[in-house]
Amino acid sequence: MKKLTIYIFISVLGIGALQAQIKNQETITASIKGNCGMCKKTIEKAGNEKNISAVNWDADSQTASISFDKTKTSKEAILKKIAQVGYDNESFRAPDDVYAKLHECCLYDRDHETAVAKEDHAGHIAKNDHAAHSSHQMNNSKETSLNSVYGHYLGLKDALVASNANTAASHAKELSKAIQQVDMGKLEKSEHDAWMKVYKSLEKDASAIAAEKSIDKQRINFINLSNNLYSLAKVAKADKPLYWQFCPMANNNKGAFWLSSEQEIKNPYFGSKMLTCGSVKEKI
Numbered sequence: 001m002k003k004l005t006i007y008i009f010i011s012v013l014g015i016g017a018l019q020a021q022i023k024n025q026e027t028i029t030a031s032i033k034g035n036c037g038m039c040k041k042t043i044e045k046a047g048n049e050k051n052i053s054a055v056n057w058d059a060d061s062q063t064a065s066i067s068f069d070k071t072k073t074s075k076e077a078i079l080k081k082i083a084q085v086g087y088d089n090e091s092f093r094a095p096d097d098v099y100a101k102l103h104e105c106c107l108y109d110r111d112h113e114t115a116v117a118k119e120d121h122a123g124h125i126a127k128n129d130h131a132a133h134s135s136h137q138m139n140n141s142k143e144t145s146l147n148s149v150y151g152h153y154l155g156l157k158d159a160l161v162a163s164n165a166n167t168a169a170s171h172a173k174e175l176s177k178a179i180q181q182v183d184m185g186k187l188e189k190s191e192h193d194a195w196m197k198v199y200k201s202l203e204k205d206a207s208a209i210a211a212e213k214s215i216d217k218q219r220i221n222f223i224n225l226s227n228n229l230y231s232l233a234k235v236a237k238a239d240k241p242l243y244w245q246f247c248p249m250a251n252n253n254k255g256a257f258w259l260s261s262e263q264e265i266k267n268p269y270f271g272s273k274m275l276t277c278g279s280v281k282e283k284i
Contacts, residue, residue, distance in 0.1 A: 021051050027067040028075055032089040033108045046085040047078045076185020077192055145186050148178040150238045153229055154261050160268035165215040172209035179203045191236035198228040219269050226258045233284050247278035
């Protein structure tokens with residue numbers, strides 16, 4: 001009993017230390033199925049991320065206190081990770097094959113009807129329905145999250161092609177808003193991981209272009225913005241094809257890339273001065 005008390009104390013102390021390192025912190029509670037100390041370890045390991053999130057799960061109440069940096073992740077993103085290691089929760093149902101591989105003592109009772117109904121309502125698909133509904137799930141995810149980012153980027157690109165600094169600033173402002181409004185909880189895991197690597201830089205460059213009146217300086221920031229959006233688009237593809245294009249004379253003859261929804265070259269770095277300078281390097 002004494003060892004158990006010490007273990008609980010150390011666990012709580014560890015969670016407290018994790019929470020203390022999280023900035024822009026929001027704390028919520030969530031229902032998560034499970035049985036024992038082994039479940040607790042797995043659930044918390046899946047949800048904890050240094051300086052980003054901290055999960056403290058209680059077996060008796062089957063609820064967790066979740067603290068997270070709301071600028072870097074979300075409740076839904078954390079609960080999705082927990083479901084992926086085998087634990088049903090209020091937002092996501094664990095894949096059946098993952099649940100089946102849990103240790104015998106961790107095989108909690110599952111309310112199939114309730115879980116499936118909740119998933120259907122929320123748009124989250126159970127493992128055994130994944131093949132039939134994966135296309136719908138992806139389209140719904142993109143409509144509510146990343147398509148607006150791609151759309152405003154392309155509007156910004158067109159404004160730079162037209163050498164219109166005011167319109168470029170306007171699109172960049174809308175792009176910045178779209179970046180902030182991305183619902184990370186609706187992204188697939190690979191998309192979420194890619195998003196977490198670039199969203200800060202995307203926001204920084206979009207904001208810089210929005211605040212800039214010089215078309216030349218806008219184009220400089222557009223280089224890095226394009227490179228980061230390309231790395232995202234490779235993983236989280238847009239609903240329509242994108243073309244990765246390159247001009248060797250841009251950026252003081254160092255070369256620069258951009259994304260376009262058209263195969264035809266319309267150069268955003270020179271506009272009408274060298275409108276067709278460049279080539280298609282890749283179709284995404």
